[in-house]
Amino acid sequence: MGVVKFDGEERYYINLEMKLKHIKLFEELDERDFTELEEFADELFSELKLDIVFTNHFKDRVNDWRESRRPITFEELEDFFLRAYKRAGKVISKLPHNKEVVLKDHWSRLNSPIIVKDGVGDRDVIMQTIMRNRNFGTSDDVINI
Secondary structure (H helix, E strand, C coil), rough: CCEECCCEEEECCHHHHHHHHHHHHHHCCCHHHHHHHCCCCCCCHHHHHHEEEEEEHHHHHHCCCCHHCCCHHHHHHHHHHHHHHHHHHHHHHCCCCCCCEEEEECCCEEEEEEEECCCCCCEEECCCEEECCCCCCCEEEEEEE
């Protein structure tokens, strides 16, 4: 058993060497990455008059290495938005103002609660948070992507 101190927290692991490799391979997304990702998503959803907005909590959850055994990557988020656009873009664009739903991607096991709000010109899709969870439960409506 070993101890890893990461972000001020001590964690105990049976296989210390494997956990250290995992931590070193995981690179957090920075503000430039989030800007690029938001531009990618905005371009996808632009014809539906939707503007994607990330909350700070969303960004924090993407960079939370304790989220799962497999961190959420930039490429995974690109694929998530591409599937959301292709499979549910029109459904999302027709949601009423202040409607809360969860986008659920069974392939990557990513779940993201969103709120659709009327903005100036375009409607805002506010990405509240994101998490990887196979058995994610919610009382909100779910849109499978």
